[in-house]
Structure formats: C-alpha cells, structure tokens
Amino acid sequence: MSGKISLVGIGPGHHDHMTGRALAAIAEADVVVGYSTYIKLVADLLEGKEVIRKGMTEELDRAVNALECAREGKKVALISSGDAGVYGMAGPTYEVLFQAGWTPESEIAVEVVPGASAINACAALVGAPLTHDFCSISLSDLLTPWPVIARRLDAVAAADFVVALYNPKSGRRTQQIVQAQQLFLRHRRPDTPVAVVKSAYRRRERIEFTTLAHMSECDIGMLTTVLIGNSHTFVQHGLMVTPRGYANKYDLDDGGNTRSGEKPGRSLSTGLLGWMADLRADHAEGASAAALAAQHRLPVDYIEAVLAAPAEEESAAAAPLEEAQE
Incomplete structure (x- = not known):
C-alpha cells in the first residue's frame, strides 16, 4: 500500500494565514501528527481524523510515527508552525526517511507544503524590517554547540544584517539572549x-519596540521572535523600517531623480566596478593591501586577489546593463 507524508507549514496558526494547499493537505489527511500546541491551533480542522500529539522535544518520534502511518497506506499531515523547512519538521523527517532507506522513487510520497515563517509574520506586524539583507539564528543550544551559535552571532552582527533570533529564551535557557x-x-x-514579538497573530500576541541596549530586559520566551535592525533601520510612527538603499542612487527630495554620478539600471558608483577602480587608485598611490583590507574590513588575501585581477575581468563584469533588482 502506498501512503503519503505531507510536511505542512501552518504559518502563525490562524486560518487566514494558511495557504490553500496547507488547508487541503490537512483536509486530505487520514492522520495528523504534531506538537500538541500546534494541534490546538488547527483543532477545528481535525474532526474525524486520527490525531497523534507529541511533546516539545519529540521531533524524531513525530517523524517515525508519520512514517509508520504512511507505511500502512495512510495519508499523513505532519504539521509545523511557520514553515516546515525553517526550524521545522521537514529536516528531521527526511533524516528519518533516509535512515529507513526511503528514496523519492519509493512508494511513500513526500510533499513539503510551505508556510509563512515566524520571521515573515513578525515582520508584517511591525512594519518592513526585512527590506534589505537579513538572516535568522536560533539561540537554542539543545542541539547546536554554543560556540557555533556565538560565532554566527558575531559574524552577522559585524556584517550589518537585520537578524531574527528564534528560540531566544526558555525557562531554563535564560542567558543565551544576554550573550547575544x-x-x-x-x-x-x-x-x-x-x-520583540510574542505569539504573532495568536490570541496572546504582544509587540514591544526597544533598543539593543535594553533588549534582554523585555518579556521574552519560547513563543517570541526578536528582530534586530541594521545600522540604517529606524522606527517611525510605531513602524520598524529598513531602507532598501534607494537614497544611495536617487535624490528622494528631488522627485526621485538620479544622483550625480549614478545611472539608472547600472551598479552604484560605489558598486563592485567603482570600488575596484578606487581600490586600484589607492593602491597605486601607496596604500598597502593590508591597509586597504583594514579600511574596508575585508580579508587581506581577498584584497590582494582583487588588485591582481586583470582588467578584462572588470570589463566582462560590466557587460550586463541592467541589474536584477533595483
């Protein structure tokens, strides 16, 4: 008998924020497996279905149960809040499947049904904080060594990403957010x-704006996502916004006309080619590779490689006239 496992991301949990495919996958399922809190969020969709509830740290058990039911020819919806592939059940389930000898050609079908992750839900509630480069880091050290997490935190802080912190604090893990x-x-x-957003789009939703200096003083728990802005992020009229960078190219006070030295559809004068030209000029005037590396906070060997690159590579890089995104 052929069964199926649908790894369903239910988003924040409210039906309004679930995709049509997520609703359909649950409706089609004979069995629904999930963390007990997530089961409660979709309880009104589960009438007549076999329901398997599991605890917080029983992710592998959920995957094993889903596989066992699918082997019996049942359709299984294994649910995750947010997106099943973002700190969700997709990864552990594939690990269990591979360990059991499953392949995509096996009689058990597997579908990943995407959903809105907490980073999307929380960002929507507070404004537009993710308009420029961002990343997410989980502070949970239950499965990841703390030095690994700390190195990632230090790297993204230095790189000026907007950062979403998942699993920032629990009853026993209280110092991770302080260290971050x-x-x-x-x-x-x-x-x-x-x-600081708690229970986005759920009954106990709570939003608090603060600063990095006071972040760890906020009411933070396992249902909280912490959004840290970059050096350009601002809060105005109760909305957190990260500029995309249009002001670097366009004069927003002058009808959006292109600034002097800039061209629509072309890289910034301080983009790759302009920067390489400036770098070569500074080097020709006597600046060492080490000094330039320190100035731009980049590795010395990278600066040396850029300086050593033949001029024709720059010409080839200049060929496309339009950027993929403005």
Missing part, C-alpha cells in the same frame, strides 16, 4: 532598533 546582546553590542550602536 553582548556580542551584538560589540558591533552595533546601543540605540539600534529592536522589535
């Missing part, structure tokens, strides 16, 4: 905007 704050303060201003 300390690492960020090494690279970011104390007044960097921070949004």
Whole structure:
C-alpha cells in the first residue's frame, strides 16, 4: 500500500494565514501528527481524523510515527508552525526517511507544503524590517554547540544584517539572549532598533519596540521572535523600517531623480566596478593591501586577489546593463 507524508507549514496558526494547499493537505489527511500546541491551533480542522500529539522535544518520534502511518497506506499531515523547512519538521523527517532507506522513487510520497515563517509574520506586524539583507539564528543550544551559535552571532552582527533570533529564551535557557546582546553590542550602536514579538497573530500576541541596549530586559520566551535592525533601520510612527538603499542612487527630495554620478539600471558608483577602480587608485598611490583590507574590513588575501585581477575581468563584469533588482 502506498501512503503519503505531507510536511505542512501552518504559518502563525490562524486560518487566514494558511495557504490553500496547507488547508487541503490537512483536509486530505487520514492522520495528523504534531506538537500538541500546534494541534490546538488547527483543532477545528481535525474532526474525524486520527490525531497523534507529541511533546516539545519529540521531533524524531513525530517523524517515525508519520512514517509508520504512511507505511500502512495512510495519508499523513505532519504539521509545523511557520514553515516546515525553517526550524521545522521537514529536516528531521527526511533524516528519518533516509535512515529507513526511503528514496523519492519509493512508494511513500513526500510533499513539503510551505508556510509563512515566524520571521515573515513578525515582520508584517511591525512594519518592513526585512527590506534589505537579513538572516535568522536560533539561540537554542539543545542541539547546536554554543560556540557555533556565538560565532554566527558575531559574524552577522559585524556584517550589518537585520537578524531574527528564534528560540531566544526558555525557562531554563535564560542567558543565551544576554550573550547575544553582548556580542551584538560589540558591533552595533546601543540605540539600534529592536522589535520583540510574542505569539504573532495568536490570541496572546504582544509587540514591544526597544533598543539593543535594553533588549534582554523585555518579556521574552519560547513563543517570541526578536528582530534586530541594521545600522540604517529606524522606527517611525510605531513602524520598524529598513531602507532598501534607494537614497544611495536617487535624490528622494528631488522627485526621485538620479544622483550625480549614478545611472539608472547600472551598479552604484560605489558598486563592485567603482570600488575596484578606487581600490586600484589607492593602491597605486601607496596604500598597502593590508591597509586597504583594514579600511574596508575585508580579508587581506581577498584584497590582494582583487588588485591582481586583470582588467578584462572588470570589463566582462560590466557587460550586463541592467541589474536584477533595483
């Protein structure tokens, strides 16, 4: 008998924010497996279905149960809040499947049904904080060594990403958010905007705007996502916004006309080609590769490679006239 496992992301949990395919996958399922809190969020969709509830740390058990039911020819919806592939059940389930000898050609079909992750839900509630480069880091050290997490925090803080912190604090894990704050303060201003969002789009939703200096003082728990802005993020009229960078090319006070030295559809004068030209000029005037590396906070060997690149590589890089995104 052939069964099926649907790895369903239910988004924040409210039906309004679930995709049509997520609703259909649950409707089609004979069995629904999930963490008990997530089961409660979709309880009104489960009438007449076999329901398997599991605890917080029983992810592998959920995957094993789903596989066992699928082997019996049943259609299984294994649910995750947010997106099943973002700190969700997709990864553990594939690990269990591979360990059991499953392949995509096997009689058990597997579908990943995407959903809105917490980073999307929380960002929508507070404004537009993710308009420029961003990343997410989980502070849970239940499965990841803390030095690995700390190195990632330090790297993204220095790189000026907007950062979403998942699993920031629990009853027993209280110092991780403090350590994260300390690492960020090494690279970011104390007044960097921070949004703390608890239970986005759920009954106990709570939003608090604060700063990096006071972030760890907020009411933070396992149902909280912490959004840390970059050096350009601002809060105005109760909305957190990260500029995309249009002001670098266009004069927003002059009808959006292109700034002097810039061209629509072309890289910034401080983009790759302009920067390479400036780098070569500074080097020709006597600046060492080490000094240039320190100035731009980049590895010395990278600066040396850029300086050593033949001029024709720059011409080839200049060929496309339009950028993929403005």
